[in-house]
Amino acid sequence: MNEMPPLRTTNFCDACSIRNRAICADLDNDEIGLLNGIGRRRRVSAGEQILWEGDEAILVANVIEGVLKLSTQTAEGKEQILGLVYPSDFLGRPFGQTTPYGVEALTDAHICVFERKDFDRFAREHPRLEHKLLERTLGELDRTRRWMLLLGRMNAEEKVASFLLEMGERLGTKTADGAIVIALPLSRQQMADVLGLTIETVSRQLTRLKKDGAIELPSRREVVLIDTGALEARAG
Structure with missing residues (x-):
């Protein structure tokens, strides 16, 4: 499949969703x-x-x-x-x-x-x-x-907890009751690859965090951080 060449537009900076957070934020x-x-x-x-x-x-x-x-x-x-x-x-x-x-x-x-x-x-x-x-x-x-x-240096529990906290900080949306909803861009297998774990270990750690009330798992591509304090403690 031939790749389409990148397109130049005249107003993409004005409409850019990350302009206020990117390196160009301070430019006039x-x-x-x-x-x-x-x-x-x-x-x-x-x-x-x-x-x-x-x-x-x-x-x-x-x-x-x-x-x-x-x-x-x-x-x-x-x-x-x-x-x-x-x-x-x-x-x-x-x-x-x-x-x-x-x-x-x-x-x-x-x-x-x-x-x-x-x-x-x-x-x-x-x-x-x-x-x-x-x-x-x-x-x-x-x-x-x-x-x-x-x-x-971290064990599996610390890795998964740290990863969820980072994802919450970078991609999460806070709800009225203080929970943080993350639409995960990664599959369980991708999470495992990134963290140097097996998919079984990642799934086991997520299930344990859910059982302990630190997170909810509405779907395989959504995580809700319920108790960030507990996650921070587990992240070491």
Whole structure:
């Protein structure tokens, strides 16, 4: 199947659902117009590879919709997941020559793509964007450290509880009674792959959390966080 080329539009920044949370949030209308001129929207399918570790850094992107994974290859040739990215997160390496990690869409996704050289030039000419990039880079470093702790030192209960708390923070909707509803973008098998567990272990941990009253499971693709305090205690 031939991939449709990304489309350039004249007003996608104005209608962008993550504009107030993305790296371009501090730009004024004139700057947004200039950034709009070098960006393109692109839809990608679940399982599609967007960036390859070690390749020339040609593109950078804002995530508008969907969840993607960052990964690297170990010396043994195995995949090591470095983390997940969500709407408003930034992908790629500005001012870099090579891509430091692979990026694959875990769900259907919508991204705003920039040629890296064009984006680098724009960032140098607009210090507010450079400052935002620095903030994002430091935040990404913190998230990577937490992720490596999750994968390397936590047990299954701690992993699942931490994962649900992160999903609630990034994708959840709070109800009037304080519960947090998450429309899960991942299947149980994808959750297991991301956390380095088996699907049976993930299912067992979710069932235990439900039995203890910390969560509800209305369907296989929906989780309601009832007691975030209990989840935080289980996450260690």
